Amino acid sequence: MPQLAERMGRAVPSAIMQVAEKAKQLKAAGRDIISFSIGVPNFLPGEHVYAAAKASLDKDSGQYGSNRGPDALLDAYLVHLERNGFTGYSRKNLCVGVGAKHVIFNAMYAVLEEGDELILPAPYWTSHIDIARILGAEVKVPHCGADQDYKLQPAQLEALIGPKTKMLVFNNPSNPTGMVYSEAEIRALGEVLVRHDIWILSDDIYNQMIFDGLGWAHLLKTHPQLRDRIILLDSLSKTYGMPGWRVGFAAAPEPMAQALVTLNSNHITNLPEVVCAAAVAALTGPQDIPERMCREFAAKRDEVMATFARIPGLSCPRPQGAFYAFPDIRFAFGKRHGELRIDNDVDFCNALLEVEGVACVPGSAFGEPNGLRISYTCKAAELTEGLRRFESFCKALA
Numbered sequence: 001m002p003q004l005a006e007r008m009g010r011a012v013p014s015a016i017m018q019v020a021e022k023a024k025q026l027k028a029a030g031r032d033i034i035s036f037s038i039g040v041p042n043f044l045p046g047e048h049v050y051a052a053a054k055a056s057l058d059k060d061s062g063q064y065g066s067n068r069g070p071d072a073l074l075d076a077y078l079v080h081l082e083r084n085g086f087t088g089y090s091r092k093n094l095c096v097g098v099g100a101k102h103v104i105f106n107a108m109y110a111v112l113e114e115g116d117e118l119i120l121p122a123p124y125w126t127s128h129i130d131i132a133r134i135l136g137a138e139v140k141v142p143h144c145g146a147d148q149d150y151k152l153q154p155a156q157l158e159a160l161i162g163p164k165t166k167m168l169v170f171n172n173p174s175n176p177t178g179m180v181y182s183e184a185e186i187r188a189l190g191e192v193l194v195r196h197d198i199w200i201l202s203d204d205i206y207n208q209m210i211f212d213g214l215g216w217a218h219l220l221k222t223h224p225q226l227r228d229r230i231i232l233l234d235s236l237s238k239t240y241g242m243p244g245w246r247v248g249f250a251a252a253p254e255p256m257a258q259a260l261v262t263l264n265s266n267h268i269t270n271l272p273e274v275v276c277a278a279a280v281a282a283l284t285g286p287q288d289i290p291e292r293m294c295r296e297f298a299a300k301r302d303e304v305m306a307t308f309a310r311i312p313g314l315s316c317p318r319p320q321g322a323f324y325a326f327p328d329i330r331f332a333f334g335k336r337h338g339e340l341r342i343d344n345d346v347d348f349c350n351a352l353l354e355v356e357g358v359a360c361v362p363g364s365a366f367g368e369p370n371g372l373r374i375s376y377t378c379k380a381a382e383l384t385e386g387l388r389r390f391e392s393f394c395k396a397l398a
Ligand SMILES: Cc1ncc(COP(=O)(O)O)c(C=O)c1O
Pocket: 039, 098, 099, 100, 101, 102, 125, 171, 174, 175, 203, 205, 234, 235, 236, 237, 243, 247, 248
């Protein structure tokens, strides 16, 4: 068989999907499995979204659409940007994609030459590193452990920026930790960034899921002078319960937005008309569902943290956004559960799945092997039972 491109050797299947797959197989084999592994929001969009999709289907033109995105969708995204306090953008600054993941791929493709450096704080979301690697970038990973609330410190950023640095990926609120940066923390990072001419890929897709009345600080607000090198990234997946509809957005300086449009024109061409109609309805319709889900996730976060507090030795920086928690599980290393010895995060997750039927993702998948990720979007009863099993597992370690 002829060879695949060398870059394919750098592409790895998602570790998160592998855990989800294993849990699915065990379930199919009759095991009682609770999955805390995959980051799906687990609620459906409102009726108005389906109504818009159906109405669009009735008059679907079947024609090719705009590479940038139809005007109605771009305008709806502008409304969303303004709701978030980002003004001064116009259609020329925007581009849509098949989910935020596709926009990330395109934005990195537009910027990174082989060997260019990209800074990605760990714990990171897996596709951020995988896409950069596929593209041949050299990924610099500052380690941001539980002792610093999994947050990038200005000195770490400063130390890593060099002549070959092209981009920082900044994800706030964070997948996988659920951490949210305060305004002072954002401002301090901005002070470093204004001194270095690099792109900032601001992955903002959890911006509607922030708890405790914390508010959402942003580099573009603390340092508006960064505007000509910030790419704002958003998605309908988590906010509106629409991961399978595949709608992502970028707002960026015109040349970057145009580069994304050019890339779209050479692969996807356009998003389907029906999907765009549903997306417009989600962005411009009633916003009560995201608001309600945010309250629900905050309550679930409280339940997760209350369980963790009862487990001796386990610590977890308190998440204030998204729907993830990332406990530090080092207390378990070197212990056993019956015959099963736990030396690292992968052993922990395998044993937890084996003994209690609870699936979590090992932290090493996110560049932080001292922890694991729990995604707590499942049904309330499942969450309570899964947490009970998690606690019982931890307390049985000796
Ligand atoms: C931080 C982050 N960015 C981007 C994405 C991709 O979102 P989408 O479904 O829009 O491709 C995800 C999905 O899990 C994510 O967690």
